[in-house]
Amino acid sequence: MSEKSLLLGQTLDFVTSPFEAPPEQAARIRRRGAVMIEGGQIAAVGEADTLRRDHPEAAITDYGEDLICAGFVDAHVHYPQTGIIASWGKRLIDWLNSYTFPEEMRFHDAEYAAEIARLYLDLTRAHGVTTMASYCTIHPESVTAFFSEAQRRGQRVVAGKTCMDRNAPEGLRDTPKSAYDDSKALIETWHGVDRLSYAITPRFSPTSTPDQLQALGALWGEYPDCLMQTHLSEQTDEIDWVKGLFPDARDYLDTYEAYGLLGTNGLYGHAIHLEPREKDRLKEVGAGLVHCPTSNTFIGSGLFDMGGLTASGHRVGLATDTGGGSSFSMLRTMAAAYEIAHLRHNSLHAAQLMWLATVGSARALHMEDRIGNLKPGLEADIVVLDLASTPDIAQRAARAETTWEALFPTIMMGDDRAIRAVWIDGKNAL
Secondary structure: OOOEEEEEEEEEEEOOOOOOOOHHHHEEEEEEEEEEEEOOEEEEEEEHHHHHHHOOOOEEEEEEEEEEEEOEEEEEEEHHHHHHOOOOOOOHHHHHHHHHHHHHHHHHOHHHHHHHHHHHHHHHHHOOEEEEEEEOOOOHHHHHHHHHHHHHHOOOEEEEOEEOOOOOOOOOOOOHHHHHHHHHHHHHHHOOOOOEEEEEEEOOHHHOOHHHHHHHHHHHHHOOOOEEEEEEOOOHHHHHHHHHHOOOOOOOOHHHHOOOOOOOOEEEEEOOOOOHHHHHHHHHHOOEEEEOHHHHHHOOOOOOOHHHHHHOOOEEEEOOOOOOOOOOOHHHHHHHHHHHHHHOOOOOOHHHHHHHHHHHHHHHOOOOOOOOOOOOOOEOOEEEEOOOOOHHHHHHHOOOOOHHHHHHHHHHHOOHHHEEEEEEOOEEOO
8 A cells, every 4th residue: 555645735726727717716726725645646635624534644744824736847948958048149040059059069978968967857846847848959868868867756758859950060960860760769768658758859940951850740650649849930030041941831830731740749839920820720730839938038039929829729838948048947937928928918817827837838748637737646746835935925925815816926026945845756856
């Protein structure tokens, strides 16, 4: 019989999407709630007194007034860019050439890749991130390092070898054949092992020839249960570049669609400057769109249309986009999402922000049946938030009349000090 752990505190779970129902009805807060963990899964969520009475044998951890919720899910990151986060730059292409590509060249070294994988997973755990979808580099060693470290921690992650065969430096280019062969070998080795999932990963159309995109589309056809992650319509000059490289394409999305890289399990980062046809096709296939707000402001990309895309029924997740994004924190990322939405005359409720960082991102990854919510049967990846972690947050929270009002200052001003505890795979990990 496995040991039972009972976490006590305020609990937050979702009964439906706060973009489809009034936020305070879509989300449920128990002021004195409890979460029962058994065998790495959430066994029960309910009132503290009830679960304590029904399970007297459980080991109790009482978090008082802290808020217990699902672990944060970061739907688009580049773990190899950990060391260059918050580097000064101008536009996307300048940033890639000045910082990203030189750093990624180092990942042919398996020991260096393992060192950064450990560092990245330590840093993100401290910020309450329990699952992420990461781009690696063109080197298979970078994928092996990331999966190996996540496996050691019992962590659910998604990752894939980044594929590029043009418009990148010597030493960071593969070929259509090696991209296909390396990716296939990595899928066969890692996909579905423990809590690991593979994502076929063309970086974006400007760095892949049509032959490489076609090869990766064929690979996805062989392994349709894999995710496919890439970038889409991040900056206007990037879109102009794509038009020059693919003169026969109807739009940016068509450079993927024409080669079999548009589908339900597709994950498209940024998606800021979308054409009407692109929106329609992405919605039609049920693809995931990932909002990267700190990256979009840091690199000057534009303002994601959260209101319009969610209202039309798109799957939308949230991401830090390390290291184009300027923070490892999903709290900071939620704050930036709030600010960007405000610039588009859309005020996001705290419930909507928390949804994006948990269930929304899990849905974008097609993993909502495993992670992203406090729900019996889901995996026990949990974060506990201290809603009075600093004096400035505490004084504001003390005036709050509701838990939502108490939570919002932590979303806007919180950092790793707000992370009271992190549970991964049912174990206290922080």
